[in-house]
Amino acid sequence: MVALGTHNGTLHILDFQGNQVKEIAAHTATINDISFDADGEYIGSCSDDGTVVISSLFTDEKLKFEYHRPMKTIALDPDYYRNYRRFATGGLAGQVLILTKKTWGGGYHKKVLRDGEGPIHSMKWRTDLLAWANDAGVKVHDMKMDKGIAFIERPKGIPRAEFLLPQLVWQDDTVLVIGWGTSVKIAAIRTDSQGLNGMQRSITTASYQKYVDIVGSFQTSYHISGIAPFGDLLVVLAYVSEEDKENNFSNAVPSRQGTAQRPEIHLVSWKNDELTTDALPIHGYEHYKAKDYALAHAPFSGSSNAGGQWAAGDEPLYYIVSPKDIVVAKPRDTEDHIAWLLQHGWHEKALAAVEAGQGRTELLDEVGSRYLDHLIIERKYAEAARLCPKLLRGSPSAWERWVFHFAHLRQLAVLVPYIPTENPQLSDTAYEVALVALTTNPSFHKLLLTTVKKWPPTLYSASPVISAIEPHLNSSSMTDLLKEALAELYVINSQYDKAFSLYAELLKPEVFEFIEKHNLHDDVHDKVVNLMTLDNKRTVNLLIQHRDTIPPNDVVGQLLHTSQSCDKKHLLHLYLHALFETDMNAGKDFHDMQVELYADYEPRMLLPFLRTSQHYRLDKAYEIFAQKELVREQVFVLGRMGNAKEALSTIINKLEDIQEAVEFVMEQHDDELWEELIRQCLQKPEMVGMLLEHTVGNLDPLYIVSLVPDGLEIPRHVCI
Known part of the structure; x- marks a missing residue:
């Protein structure tokens, strides 16, 4: 219990919470000192009114002693009741008084231990030792032996006792x-x-x-x-x-x-x-x-x-x-210490104290919440997010509360990397809110893509996130990262055709495996240019293998009319060449185009193509060959057009190849063409000898010689 002495002379007995349990009207003036016995059954008090009162705390017993001078201190014998109710007191009279109840007659015996050294200011009794202080200093008295054992001089230079x-x-x-x-x-x-x-x-x-x-x-x-x-x-x-x-x-x-x-x-x-x-x-x-x-x-x-x-x-x-x-x-216990740290804003130290295993486990929730609140107020959002796994631990409700709080602050992007996907697993709404928040700013799109790939798709529904992204498809905020994230979400939502379309736009190499895996050949027809740009060899093979699904008209149309920056003519050549080698008639509608493409990119393939195809215009082909000075191709087309003499003239005058001219004439089976060959060669003396060499077995050399004008010098010698 607690005893409180007041200036009006009343003693108030309180419990440790301050509730009054007893009131004792002991004195009429200020109470200067009080003393309990060791058992807490009696209390002694002294007052400026010159009285000393000993009161029982559990009965109405009360003893009062009058001294007519202000009494300043009192000490009950610790063993007060068993030691003949002995106590010591002193005051302005300067006497240390010991009072002991007599064993007979009920009166008290008074003994003066010390006198004449000034007022007694303080007094404390412990076992058999009584100590008191007066103006001279402190004295210690052995009550059992009734002898003083020490005197400790008053320190110098200190204020007076009053x-x-x-x-x-x-x-x-x-x-x-x-x-x-x-x-x-x-x-x-x-x-x-x-x-x-x-x-x-x-x-x-x-x-x-x-x-x-x-x-x-x-x-x-x-x-x-x-x-x-x-x-x-x-x-x-x-x-x-x-x-x-x-x-x-x-x-x-x-x-x-x-x-x-x-x-x-x-x-x-x-x-x-x-x-x-x-x-x-x-x-x-x-x-x-x-x-x-x-x-x-x-x-x-x-x-x-x-x-x-x-x-x-x-x-x-x-x-x-x-x-x-x-x-x-x-x-201070640990919780007091932690509360004090929080009160003074030392949240990190408070957290360290909790983590050290001090205090109740529940304290971590309180410290964590207050620490996060503090960081949010300081706008240290990244630091708050980093600490969430440590502070929120396995509480789904706490995690969800902070997810929505960060979302409200528009700072959810910094928290997303730390949001748990298991132990604890949150509600699907929490994950959806987090992903949708990452769609709002291009700087978040990389994190969105990473998160979509990382989080198990069973945690949330992809539809709300898809709905948040799709309105931006044709806007400037639609970054490639956002497109890829949307494609991943389409895959989660089993919308493979839409996912393929985005993968093709993004030129993702894995798109070819994706097509095969999900049998998306029907969806390729409008993405030919993208696929050709990504990998023309694989795309051509794909288009050729599935030409029934992806007709050549669609392929050629896309390549011809694309606005993308690519060498569309070369891509057309690669596709049409592969198509022709697989099926000569599959691309017959484009053979005129193919003639020009061969002329531009692979002239060596022209003659085999010209000999095989019947679906190109000869006059247009001739114009192309003439423009590009492809002589043999001109000769072939002239021959096919029935203009054998001009073809022969081209061989002789441009190729200057008598052997090829002879072979050409032989193929035509036309005697008049032989006459034309001789006539044109006679105009070039250097070719007469060559003609004689290459026509053995086909023409009579003497006939050729008879046509040679007199005096024409032939630069070659022929043995007949």
Whole structure:
């Protein structure tokens, strides 16, 4: 329980949550000090009205003692009830009084332990040891042996007690902590049997077996309004004013009205190493003085059975009392620490604390949510997205909540790479929303394509995503990446014809396997140019194999009228040549065109084509050959046109090949053509000898010689 003494002389007994459980009208003026016994059954209080009251907490029993001078401190014997209801008290009279109930008659025996050294300011009783502070210093008395064992001199240069009280607290049964002004001393009670252990024996009584070692001593940069143990550390209630800082904590009044700062709680070692410091939210702190504060700790440590500070399993609590507030302080547990980190915006440290296995697992949800909120407020969307797998873990509802939140912020693109597809699996709507969001900006289209390929198609319906993309098909926002993503979605939706159309536009090499796999030959007819541009050899083979499905008229028409930048005439040549070699009549309607294409790209194939085909116009072919100076092809066409003499003339005058001329004449089976051959050769003397050589067996050489004009010189010799 907690006992609170007020300025009107009333004692309020509270539980640790601050609820009042009992009220005792003990005094008529300010209560200066209170003390429990070790069992928590009795409470003693003293007041400026000169009275000391001992009250039972569970009965109506109450004893009152009058001293007619303000009483400043009281300490019940820890074993109060069994030790004849003994207590000690002191005040402005300067006496340390010990009162013990007599065993007979019911009265009390009073004994003065100390007198004449000024007012008694503070008093603490632990087992058989009573310590008190007056203007001279601190004294420790062995109550069992009824002897003083130590005197610790008051520190020099500290404010007077009416401004700043000395603070005494027993750390355990043998260690007394003294906080006075800006000085802290730790006094250990020893016996001769324990030895000095290498420590300097500062104060001792040579004739007595107990003595005191000062095992710790340091100065603070603040005034001490309270002190209490915390394990091997100390909790110090610090009072600081602007005036204190200016005067470097000299022996002045610790505060001037309105100049005080917030009181602070310092956790320090015996060497004054600062571990933590917390400023306290006290109302009206600017106007309070050092003496207006008090520090108490619980569970009550007056008994050696309390383990020196608090009982095993109990949580240590510290109460900072001011004129209008009681602040409860306790060691931060992990959740407090995490809450504090979050409050101060250190979300990453809070997350690290949770991940280290500190605190409840549920804390991760809270920390994660607040961390993400913080990052979103800071517009650190990418960082928030990166942390989602760690913070949201396996919670589908949490994932979906953040998917829709990122979508609302139009930042879903940064989250998509981290959205899980299993453990947990989200609703199909969440995946669809994510994919649709990626269609809205060309910079997202690469991620859209990657995601569509990566995510199992069973997670979502492709139709909503397709519907979001299709309106952009003919717009400037329709990138190739978006087209490919749409094609992948068409495949998922079993719309293979539409997928093929896009693959063909995109010139994807795998389109040929796709055609075969899904039997899409009927759909090729309007994509001939794309396929030819991608791979003309494979396309030609495909078109030839499926010429019944993809008729030559469609192929040629597309190649002729395409607006795409490609060598369409060369592609026509490749297709028509392959078609002719497979089926001579399949492309007969285009043989006139094919004559010109052969002339442009593969003249060596012209004569075999001319000899085989019957579906080209001779006059048009002749014009082409004449223009391109393809003589033998001209000769062939002239011959087929029945103009043998002109054909013969072309051979003689342009090819100058008598052997070919003879062969041509022989093929014609026309005697008049022989006469024409001789006549034209006689016009070129150098050819007469050649004619004589090549006509042996076909014409009488003497006949040819008889036609040679007299005096014509023949540059060759012929043996007859």
